[in-house]
Amino acid sequence: RNDGLAQSGRNYRAVLCTELTKPLIIRNLPAPSLQPHEVRVGVHYCGVNFADILACKGLYQEKHCLPFTPGMEFSGTVVETGANVSTVREGDRVIGVNGMGAMAEECVADQKMLWPIPEGVSYEEAAALPVSYGTAILALEHRARTQPGETVLVTAAAGATGLAAVDVAANVLKAKVIAAAGSDHKCNLALQKGAAHSVNYTQGSLKEEARKLTENRGVNVILDAVGGDVFKAALHSLAWEGRIVVVGFAGGAIPSVPANLLLLKNVSALGVFWGRYREEDFPVFSSSLSSALWYCQERRIRPHVGAVFKLEEVNEAFSRVTQRKSTGKVIISTK
Numbered sequence: 001r002n003d004g005l006a007q008s009g010r011n012y013r014a015v016l017c018t019e020l021t022k023p024l025i026i027r028n029l030p031a032p033s034l035q036p037h038e039v040r041v042g043v044h045y046c047g048v049n050f051a052d053i054l055a056c057k058g059l060y061q062e063k064h065c066l067p068f069t070p071g072m073e074f075s076g077t078v079v080e081t082g083a084n085v086s087t088v089r090e091g092d093r094v095i096g097v098n099g100m101g102a103m104a105e106e107c108v109a110d111q112k113m114l115w116p117i118p119e120g121v122s123y124e125e126a127a128a129l130p131v132s133y134g135t136a137i138l139a140l141e142h143r144a145r146t147q148p149g150e151t152v153l154v155t156a157a158a159g160a161t162g163l164a165a166v167d168v169a170a171n172v173l174k175a176k177v178i179a180a181a182g183s184d185h186k187c188n189l190a191l192q193k194g195a196a197h198s199v200n201y202t203q204g205s206l207k208e209e210a211r212k213l214t215e216n217r218g219v220n221v222i223l224d225a226v227g228g229d230v231f232k233a234a235l236h237s238l239a240w241e242g243r244i245v246v247v248g249f250a251g252g253a254i255p256s257v258p259a260n261l262l263l264l265k266n267v268s269a270l271g272v273f274w275g276r277y278r279e280e281d282f283p284v285f286s287s288s289l290s291s292a293l294w295y296c297q298e299r300r301i302r303p304h305v306g307a308v309f310k311l312e313e314v315n316e317a318f319s320r321v322t323q324r325k326s327t328g329k330v331i332i333s334t335k
């Protein structure tokens with residue numbers, strides 16, 4: 001946080017975006033003093049999200065003033081609490097969600113934005129949960145109301161959100177998952193996670209493959225994080241009363257929805273913006289995180305950390321995701 005609040009006299013290392021689209025740098029920043037409701041967390045791991053990458057290019061829907069430290073989710077240990085903090089204590093293991101600032105050795109969070117890590121869940125696994133599993137759970141459970149036995153098609157199925165969606169749909173909701181991804185290696189990973197079938201959409205037609213795999217019935221639920229032509233092919237694969245959930249546009253192109261398709265098969269196009277629930281409906285937001293932690297503790301889900309980078313390797317970590325080379329969650333270790 002670089003907001004000019006009183007400072008405690010200590011420094012900590014943080015990733016800094018000083019100029020949009022330029023490589024990120026590491027700087028020592030002065031640790032701010034805590035407000036009464038705030039908590040200082042010693043960060044162990046911070047998740048890398050597409051939103052961080054977009055924010056550092058100035059392309060994310062929420063704009064940040066320069067310079068800023070990216071990072072919207074973290075796992076770590078509580079090191080200090082403000083005077084009015086009652087929910088956590090020094091030494092507690094927590095995950096947290098921030099607008100930004102988590103790609104650093106420490107960060108400051110509102111006490112409301114921290115959730116305790118249950119016993120048996122590691123810091124590494126926990127760091128992979130908030131954005132990816134929170135979004136997957138909210139999209140599948142709250143938005144699409146996925147039922148056991150339904151067919152769920154997930155695109156970018158080996159990505160952070162995609163693999164989380166495969167995990168939750170197959171192993172928690174007991175849906176039949178079709179994983180669609182951009183390489184055979186990624187398809188295999190999604191199959192290992194519990195998908196029943198896979199489609200490599202760089203080689204075959206997603207629409208045709210989905211039709212064959214469902215014996216012409218189509219799929220009940222689609223989670224799409226790619227957009228563009230992948231979204232369009234997926235939309236045509238919906239079954240009667242199917243639901244397509246728009247998660248993101250990793251491919252860069254925002255598709256439009258021909259309204260006649262909605263009418264003809266009585267299908268619904270839904271959106272999900274997980275972070276927005278924080279302000280609009282906090283109980284729903286919070287329960288997506290509590291569910292993720294609970295499913296993980298019960299070993300019903302198993303987050304896949306595809307790569308761990310050091311703080312000073314942040315630019316490589318970002319490239320791994322933008323070059324489509326990542327699988328599961330990419331996280332940054334501060335230790």
Ligand SMILES: NC(=O)c1ccc[n+]([C@@H]2O[C@H](COP(=O)([O-])OP(=O)(O)OC[C@H]3O[C@@H](n4cnc5c(N)ncnc54)[C@H](OP(=O)(O)O)[C@@H]3O)[C@@H](O)[C@H]2O)c1
Pocket residue numbers: 048049050051131132135155156157158159160161162180181182183186225226246247248249250251252272273274275321322323324325326328
């Ligand atoms: N709505 C929300 O609340 C929410 C929450 C989290 C994420 N998102 C969005 O969901 C999308 C995925 O985010 P993520 O963090 O989970 O990333 P990710 O899936 O781990 O990585 C992106 C994946 O998208 C696919 N992709 C297709 N075309 C691409 C391109 N031109 N450049 C890069 N990737 C491409 C790649 O998979 P294949 O090679 O298999 O195609 C790639 O691995 C992003 O648009 C993100 O903003 C939205």
